[in-house]
Amino acid sequence: MAAAKIPLFYDDREHAEKIIYELSLHEDLSLIKKRLKLGDYQLKDWIIERKTLPDLVQSLCDGRLFSQVARLAQSPNHTALLIEGCTQDIACYQIRREALIGALCSITINFYIPILRSLSQAETAKILYFCANQLNRREHELTLTGRKPKRTKNQQLFILQSLPEVGPKLANKLLCHFASVEAVVTASEEALMQVGGIGKNKASKIREVLTR
Incomplete structure (x- = not known):
């Protein structure tokens, strides 16, 4: 039986x-065109901008970058930023190299x-x-072995992802904010809302x- 194709969603815009075209040459991919609420591509639980x-x-320069990055950071999915091009492409822009490096460091360090x-x-x-392929291989191996995360942090994240509408990214934010699973499950609704990506609903x- 032929192996199932790996779904790769791309935004219709x-x-x-x-x-x-290059992706369509891979017979093990299933390209699906749709309107994505966030990012340009979706692979499993990853959104790629x-x-x-x-x-x-x-x-x-015009101040849009960090508002866009903040929306990515608030997603319950894993998110990544893919930057395409070389320095020659921005030779005509009046921007200091240090400013660009600082922005990239902030995206990685402050927004994870x-x-x-x-x-x-x-x-x-x-x-x-x-x-x-790597995401598909990882998912396949977990399914075959039934392996559960062994390290303490991974176990904590595994537990938090069982909460409603909490994906890997949001679970990590909760753990970083509250420092323990116990603190998360005992937190009030108002305290939970202090975490980016968690609204009142x-x-x-x-x-x-947690209280039912």
């Missing part, structure tokens, strides 16, 4: 014909969003394909499950 280097610089680098659309397609659902 993403204008990157070269990427889609693609930005060309000029777009990154422009959004940094990993950054992937690509030189071209063809290389972006390769990165997306590698990511799809989600906090109410979490408390309902």
Whole structure:
């Protein structure tokens, strides 16, 4: 029996014909065009936002970048930023290298969003394909072995992800904010709402499950 294809969703507003064409050459991928609420590509529980280097610089200059990054950080899914292009692409922009480096450090350190680098659309397609395969392999191995996380932090995250609408990213935020699972499950609705990505509705659902 043929192996199931790996689904790769891409946003219908993403204008990157070269990427889609290169991905379509892989017979083990199933490309699905849809309107994504966030990001440009979705692989399993990962959302990937693609930005060309000029777009990154422009959004940094006009103040849009960190509001966009904040929306990514609030997602319950894992998120990554894929930056495409080389320094020659931004030669005409009046921006200090230190400012760009500082922005990238902030995205990684303060928002916990990993950054992937690509030189071209063809290389972006390769990165997306590698990511799809690695995520699929990891999921397959977990299914076959029934393996559960062994390290304490992974066990804690595993528990928190059982809460309503709490994915891997939000579970990590909860653990970072409260420092322990016990503190999370005993937190009030107001305290839960202090964590980015948790509004009143989600906090109410979490408390309902914990106290029912």
